[in-house]
Each structure stands twice: as C-alpha cells, then as structure tokens.
Amino acid sequence: MLNKENVRLGQVRSGIRELFEYGKKRKAEIGEENVFDFSIGNPSVPPPESVREALSDLVKNSDPVALHGYTSAQGDLSVRESVADDLNRRFGAGLNADFIYMTCGASASLTITLNALLNVGDEVIVFSPFFPEYKVFCEHAGGKLVVVPSDKNFQPDLKKFSSALNARTKAVIINSPNNPSGAVYGEQTIKSLVDIIARQKQPVYLISDEPYRELVYNGQKIPFVTNYYKRSIVCYSYSKSLSLPGERIGYVAVNPAMEEADEVYAGVCGAGRALGFVCAPSLLQQLVKRCANQTSDFSVYVKNRDLLMRKLGEYGFEFVPPDGAFYLFVKSPDGCGASFAERAKSFEILLVDGAGFGCKEYVRLSYCVSEEMLERSLPAFKALAESYV
Amino acid sequence: MLNKENVRLGQVRSGIRELFEYGKKRKAEIGEENVFDFSIGNPSVPPPESVREALSDLVKNSDPVALHGYTSAQGDLSVRESVADDLNRRFGAGLNADFIYMTCGASASLTITLNALLNVGDEVIVFSPFFPEYKVFCEHAGGKLVVVPSDKNFQPDLKKFSSALNARTKAVIINSPNNPSGAVYGEQTIKSLVDIIARQKQPVYLISDEPYRELVYNGQKIPFVTNYYKRSIVCYSYSKSLSLPGERIGYVAVNPAMEEADEVYAGVCGAGRALGFVCAPSLLQQLVKRCANQTSDFSVYVKNRDLLMRKLGEYGFEFVPPDGAFYLFVKSPDGCGASFAERAKSFEILLVDGAGFGCKEYVRLSYCVSEEMLERSLPAFKALAESYV
Numbered sequence: 001m002l003n004k005e006n007v008r009l010g011q012v013r014s015g016i017r018e019l020f021e022y023g024k025k026r027k028a029e030i031g032e033e034n035v036f037d038f039s040i041g042n043p044s045v046p047p048p049e050s051v052r053e054a055l056s057d058l059v060k061n062s063d064p065v066a067l068h069g070y071t072s073a074q075g076d077l078s079v080r081e082s083v084a085d086d087l088n089r090r091f092g093a094g095l096n097a098d099f100i101y102m103t104c105g106a107s108a109s110l111t112i113t114l115n116a117l118l119n120v121g122d123e124v125i126v127f128s129p130f131f132p133e134y135k136v137f138c139e140h141a142g143g144k145l146v147v148v149p150s151d152k153n154f155q156p157d158l159k160k161f162s163s164a165l166n167a168r169t170k171a172v173i174i175n176s177p178n179n180p181s182g183a184v185y186g187e188q189t190i191k192s193l194v195d196i197i198a199r200q201k202q203p204v205y206l207i208s209d210e211p212y213r214e215l216v217y218n219g220q221k222i223p224f225v226t227n228y229y230k231r232s233i234v235c236y237s238y239s240k241s242l243s244l245p246g247e248r249i250g251y252v253a254v255n256p257a258m259e260e261a262d263e264v265y266a267g268v269c270g271a272g273r274a275l276g277f278v279c280a281p282s283l284l285q286q287l288v289k290r291c292a293n294q295t296s297d298f299s300v301y302v303k304n305r306d307l308l309m310r311k312l313g314e315y316g317f318e319f320v321p322p323d324g325a326f327y328l329f330v331k332s333p334d335g336c337g338a339s340f341a342e343r344a345k346s347f348e349i350l351l352v353d354g355a356g357f358g359c360k361e362y363v364r365l366s367y368c369v370s371e372e373m374l375e376r377s378l379p380a381f382k383a384l385a386e387s388y389v
Numbered sequence: 390m391l392n393k394e395n396v397r398l399g400q401v402r403s404g405i406r407e408l409f410e411y412g413k414k415r416k417a418e419i420g421e422e423n424v425f426d427f428s429i430g431n432p433s434v435p436p437p438e439s440v441r442e443a444l445s446d447l448v449k450n451s452d453p454v455a456l457h458g459y460t461s462a463q464g465d466l467s468v469r470e471s472v473a474d475d476l477n478r479r480f481g482a483g484l485n486a487d488f489i490y491m492t493c494g495a496s497a498s499l500t501i502t503l504n505a506l507l508n509v510g511d512e513v514i515v516f517s518p519f520f521p522e523y524k525v526f527c528e529h530a531g532g533k534l535v536v537v538p539s540d541k542n543f544q545p546d547l548k549k550f551s552s553a554l555n556a557r558t559k560a561v562i563i564n565s566p567n568n569p570s571g572a573v574y575g576e577q578t579i580k581s582l583v584d585i586i587a588r589q590k591q592p593v594y595l596i597s598d599e600p601y602r603e604l605v606y607n608g609q610k611i612p613f614v615t616n617y618y619k620r621s622i623v624c625y626s627y628s629k630s631l632s633l634p635g636e637r638i639g640y641v642a643v644n645p646a647m648e649e650a651d652e653v654y655a656g657v658c659g660a661g662r663a664l665g666f667v668c669a670p671s672l673l674q675q676l677v678k679r680c681a682n683q684t685s686d687f688s689v690y691v692k693n694r695d696l697l698m699r700k701l702g703e704y705g706f707e708f709v710p711p712d713g714a715f716y717l718f719v720k721s722p723d724g725c726g727a728s729f730a731e732r733a734k735s736f737e738i739l740l741v742d743g744a745g746f747g748c749k750e751y752v753r754l755s756y757c758v759s760e761e762m763l764e765r766s767l768p769a770f771k772a773l774a775e776s777y778v
C-alpha cells in the first residue's frame with residue numbers, strides 16, 4: 001500500500017547509520033569514554049578557523065535578506081565561479097560556472113546526477129568495495145548497479161571491468177580516494193579505465209565521487225577526471241575537506257568539453273528540481289565562496305593512520321595500507337566481516353561489516369576519531385585479536 | 390538517451406524560476422530600481438534579530454565538530470523535540486519527536502512524503518490554484534496529479550472533490566494559506582474535507598503543505614490537521630516564518646495517531662535516504678531549536694497587502710482579498726494570465742502567469758517586497774490598467 005521499497009529502506013537503515021545509532025545508545029548506557037566508535041566518517045577535526053570567521057562575518061555583516069534568500073536553483077553565480085576558479089587553478093580542470101550545480105552534499109550530487117542520466121534498466125558500474133548507498137541511489141533512479149571486483153590492492157580489475165561493460169551501461173562511478181578501502185587511483189589507472197569506457201559505442205559517463213579528494217597521504221597526486229575523459233562528471237562535498245558533514249554542501253561539475261554538456265546540465269537542473277532540492281543552503285554557499293581553497297588540518301588523520309597500521313599490524317590484523325580518506329579496511333580473522341564486527345562489539349569496538357560495501361570478508365574502521373580515543377581503544381583491539389587465537 | 394523528463398524539467402524551468410532569472414537579467418540591464426519584481430516568494434523582511442543572535446552564538450560558542458557534524462538522518466533528537474513541543478503548545482497537535490523528520494525545506498518535505506506514500510499509478514488530489522511543482526514532485530514519485538477546481542473564493546469545491554476521489558486516490562494535498570490565492574481554509578472546510586476523505590475504503594492521506602501557516606491576516610485561526618484527521622502529514626518549512634528561504638530547513642510531521650504511523654515514518658526515512666538528503670543542515674537544525682516559536686515581523690506584508698488591494702482595486706483590477714500568505718491572485722483584464730503577465734513586463738512589472746497554478750485567467754503577484762518598491766510601482770500598475778481601456 002505504501003511505497004514498499006522506501007518503507008523497507010527506512011526500516012532497515014544503512015548498516016553504517018544503524019551502528020551509529022547503536023553507538024549513541026551504548027554511549028548513553030556505559031559512558032562515552034567506554035565505547036570505541038569507529039563507525040562513521042564524521043570528521044573529528046574542526047573546520048579551519050577561517051570557516052568560523054567567515055560564518056561569523058557573514059552572519060554579522062551581510063544583509064540578512066540577501067544572505068538567507070533563495071539563490072538560483074543551480075547556486076549563486078559568484079559561488080559557482082569561485083568553485084570553478086579553484087578547480088581550474090589546482091587541476092587545470094577546464095570547468096566553468098555555467099556547468100556547476102551547487103548541491104546539498106555528495107549524496108545529493110549523486111542522486112541528482114543519476115536521475116539526470118538514467119532511464120529504467122540502465123546499468124551503472126561500480127568497483128567493490130563501494131559506498132553502499134550507491135545501490136540505493138541507483139535503484140531509485142531506475143538503474144541497476146553492477147559490481148565489478150577490485151584486485152587485492154583495491155585497484156580496479158580492468159579485465160573484469162571490460163567484460164562488465166555492455167550496451168546497457170550508462171555510467172561508471174569511481175570513488176578515489178575510496179571509502180572504505182582508502183585506495184587511490186593513479187593516473188595510469190584512470191587512463192586505462194577511460195580507454196576501456198571509450199570503446200563502447202554508446203555514450204558512457206564517468207562519475208567521479210570524490211569527497212575525499214584532499215585527503216591523500218604520501219603526497220600522491222589525484223588525477224582530475226575532466227583532464228582524461230570528456231564525458232566526466234564530478235560529484236563533490238565539502239563534508240570532509242572542511243569538516244562540515246552535517247551542513248550538506250557540495251556540487252556537481254559537468255565537464256563542459258563533452259558535446260552534450262548543455263543537455264546533461266539541464267538534466268542535472270531538472271533532477272534537482274524533481275527531487276525537491278530547490279537550492280543548496282545559501283549561507284553555506286557563501287561560505288564556500290570564501291573557503292573553497294582551504295582544508296581542515298588533517299595531521300590527526302595521518303597520526304591515527306600510522307598508529308593504527310603499526311598497532312593493528314602488531315596484533316596480527318591484515319589490511320592494505322590506505323593512501324587516502326580516513327578508513328582502514330581490515331580483513332576478518334575468520335573470513336567473515338559480520339561476525340568480526342559483532343565480536344568487536346563485545347569489546348565495545350564499533351566497526352562496520354564490509355558486506356554492505358560488497359566485501360563480506362572485511363570490516364571498515366573509520367579513523368576520523370580523536371587520538372586519545374584511538375589510544376584508549378588499543379587494549380580492546382589487542383584483546384579482540386587474542387580472542388581469535 | 391539521457392533521462393528525458395529531467396532534461397526537459399531542466400530546460401523549461403518552472404515559470405516562477407524563469408521569471409526570477411529574467412528579473413535578475415533585466416535589473417542588470419536597466420537598474421534594479423526600474424524593475425518592479427513581484428515574481429518570487431522570497432521574504433522581503435529580515436529574520437527576527439534572534440536568528441542572527443542564535444547563529445552568531447552557535448558559531449562562536451559551540452564545539453564546531455559537534456555543530457557541523459552529521460545528525461541522525463531524521464534530525465537531531467533535541468531539535469525534533471523542540472519542534473514537537475512548539476506545535477503541541479500552540480495547536481495541541483499531539484505530535485512527538487519520534488514522528489518528526491527534519492528536512493531541507495518544504496519542497497523536500499513534499500518529495501520525501503510523496504515518495505514514502507506513492508506507488509506507480511497512485512493519484513494525488515490538489516485544488517487549483519496550486520503550487521506548480523506539486524505536479525513535478527508527484528510525477529517523479531510515480532503518481533498522477535488530479536486537479537480539482539476551487540470555488541470563486543478559492544475554497545475547495547467539495548462536490549467536485551467527492552467525485553474526484555476513487556480507488557486509486559492515495560493522498561490529498563492542501564495548502565492553506567494558499568500559494569498563490571492567499572485563501573485560508575477554516576475549521577468547517579477542513580472538517581468537510583476529511584469527512585469526504587474518510588468515506589473512501591482505502592487509506593487516503595491528507596498532506597498539509599503549510600509554509601505560510603504563521604502568515605494569516607484578520608486574526609483567523611488555522612485548524613491544525615492532526616486534530617481533525619488521523620492519516621494526516623504536515624509538511625513545513627521555516628522559509629517564510631523565519632525569512633530563511635535559501636537555507637532549506639523544515640520538517641515532515643507524521644500524525645502518531647494513525648495506526649500505521651511507524652510504517653509511514655519508515656517510508657519517510659527511506660525516501661529521504663533514496664533521494665540523497667542524508668540530514669537537514671545541522672547548523673540550521675540548531676537554529677530551529679532556539680527559534681522555532683518565533684517569526685519575522687510581518688507588518689510590512691500587512692501594509693503591502695492593504696495598499697495593493699486599495700490601489701489595484703482603484704485601478705479596476707479584480708481579485709479575492711487574501712487571508713494569508715503574501716500573494717495576490719489577480720484576474721487578467723482580458724481573461725488570459727499569460728498575455729497579462731507579458732504585457733506587464735513591458736511596464737517592467739514582473740507577475741507570474743497563473744496557468745502553471747492551474748488558473749490560466751490569473752496572474753500571481755508576490756507582495757513580499759519592500760514598501761518603497763511597491764509604492765514606486767503603482768504608476769506602472771496604473772498605466773498597465775489604462776492600457777486595457
């Protein structure tokens with residue numbers, strides 16, 4: 001009677017959200033300091049001080065009617081210009097404001113893009129492990145998610161990718177740096193990927209979901225997709241770079257170099273309208289205009305990553321060193337992520353089962369946490385490891 | 390190849406947005422002071438001073454990691470409690486926080502609610518004139534919008550409403566105070582409506598889209614729908630009451646009194662997820678917690694309404710005095726709203742053609758404008774009237 005699919009989605013929740021809610025409840029029961037919560041990618045470092053300054057200044061010194069008023073549906077023009085300028089300066093991205101659409105964050109960017117592109121039955125390829133909501137977003141837009149495995153280093157398996165492409169393929173989503181594996185795709189990987197995509201007869205779009213773009217370790221350079229493939233669309237959020245996940249601000253950038261850029265951008269505008277977005281939050285848009293080129297101080301993530309790799313390695317856990325994002329994707333000692341995550345709970349450690357990411361042998365550990373919590377959690381990890389001996 | 394419907398929506402734009410963009414362009418061409426823009430419902434009065442104070446205080450004195458972090462998908466619990474408390478205090482609404490879902494404004498509230506309720510082919514009844522995006526939202530959710538005419542005072546035609554209900558009817562949307570007519574439905578109207586709805590064998594939901602709830606003239610009391618009908622769902626936005634249209638903050642409130650409230654609320658949560666909303670902007674949620682019971686100073690709207698009714702009446706224009714919202718729905722002298730709006734443009738007056746609202750003999754005039762602009766526009770209205778003589 002009601003919409004069964006949406007009722008089901010509301011009842012089951014995402015595994016991550018479920019664990020997040022469990023964590024909140026558990027902390028209330030036994031004290032915040034006794035729960036080691038590695039469940040959610042909620043940045044643990046504050047935004048740069050310039051964010052506070054810009055917000056204060058905007059609220060104090062702007063005309064409130066203009067500041068809080070509707071913007072154009074695609075976002076304030078000067079904001080879009082600052083986003084394009086920033087990306088062109090840093091990546092030679094070849095973008096322009098007329099093809100940027102401000103959104104309520106990366107999830108909105110993805111649902112809007114998918115609803116712009118897909119017709120019922122179209123296929124969208126992703127590489128496992130992948131952010132589980134891709135499936136939800138894709139199916140709501142009428143598409144079918146096709147999962148292609150990655151290799152043991154969480155890089156795309158190009159041979160399997162080639163075989164997965166077919167006449168129904170409409171888009172490929174990449175997510176580098178990757179949630180949950182932390183893998184980063186280098187330039188050669190992107191080149192190989194787009195070479196394969198370009199062989200298809202029909203247009204296939206490359207959607208780059210890159211909220212972790214600025215979170216890269218070892219100085220690795222991120223290849224910006226518009227420089228490698230015409231039919232590319234960038235979905236971004238300032239959630240991680242500026243530590244503003246709750247504020248919901250990001251964008252879709254359509255590569256102006258593709259022939260049908262006008263039509264794709266119109267589809268983005270139309271999808272935003274049909275989904276009920278109206279415009280991205282206006283105060284946050286103005287904030288982006290002032291802070292687009294900045295990031296939070298990520299040194300805590302670097303420290304956490306190093307400490308975790310060292311200690312978890314010592315305890316005997318297996319993982320691939322992440323090159324970006326703030327996740328460690330850990331192999332379950334018994335080969336089952338679900339039972340591993342469940343057992344971790346009895347040590348008050350919250351880890352997300354990898355099954356939802358398409359890798360049921362793993363769990364995801366978010367290390368965007370305080371150093372202090374991480375240090376306190378180490379004995380629990382040690383005990384967890386020993387429980388498998 | 391792309392999603393045709395969304396490309397079309399992006400290309401045609403809503404008539405209101407189209408005119409809004411035309412107005413921006415025209416102001417740049419001939420100077421802001423020479424365009425009389427009555428196109429968009431963008432509040433012209435600032436938020437109450439308490440909004441600025443609350444935002445400043447939140448930004449200055451809160452832990453930024455908590456302030457800007459993800460909230461639960463349905464919204465922060467304490468925020469939802471403050472919304473429920475406010476509505477229960479003012480309306481005896483019988484709501485509770487567990488059935489409130491914070492959204493990115495009223496459009497989001499509607500798309501989420503419709504996606505929670507509808508299956509393909511379900512019908513949703515609205516009364517003309519109606520907010521044109523209802524059709525877009527409803528069709529994206531798989532439904533069919535059925536338009537029932539109102540009487541000459543823009544009150545529901547109950548006889549025609551009775552005939553329109555059938556086994557496929559899933560929901561009825563009411564919008565009181567109404568955009569664009571300014572009509573307000575009294576208690577007896579609501580009672581008659583729900584009596585008719587309740588006669589259906591299948592469950593039919595009453596969706597009350599009420600962003601103008603606090604904008605009522607002549608001291609008329611707004612009947613709160615949960616007090617009259619179990620299967621009611623309130624869609625709200627703080628855009629108008631707190632003058633924050635660009636910030637995108639509102640809620641869906643499911644009446645806990647309906648048997649299947651849990652299921653409907655799950656559908657709301659699931660739809661929010663599938664559409665990519667994640668959570669409502671966290672800073673704005675905290676603002677609502679502090680300011681839910683306040684409003685902007687609406688005295689300018691009262692003055693504008695009175696002046697407009699007096700002057701436009703003098704010039705010979707016809708309209709029904711609006712009891713709420715900030716719109717005047719004016720009959721075209723030649724019976725065609727489109728040609729009236731087009732002719733008004735040549736006097737630099739921007740009015741929205743009523744056809745999109747389902748009333749092609751009318752135009753909508755938004756009087757949420759400065760008193761000064763309104764006064765300056767009067768000679769142009771006079772000349773426009775005289776052009777018809």
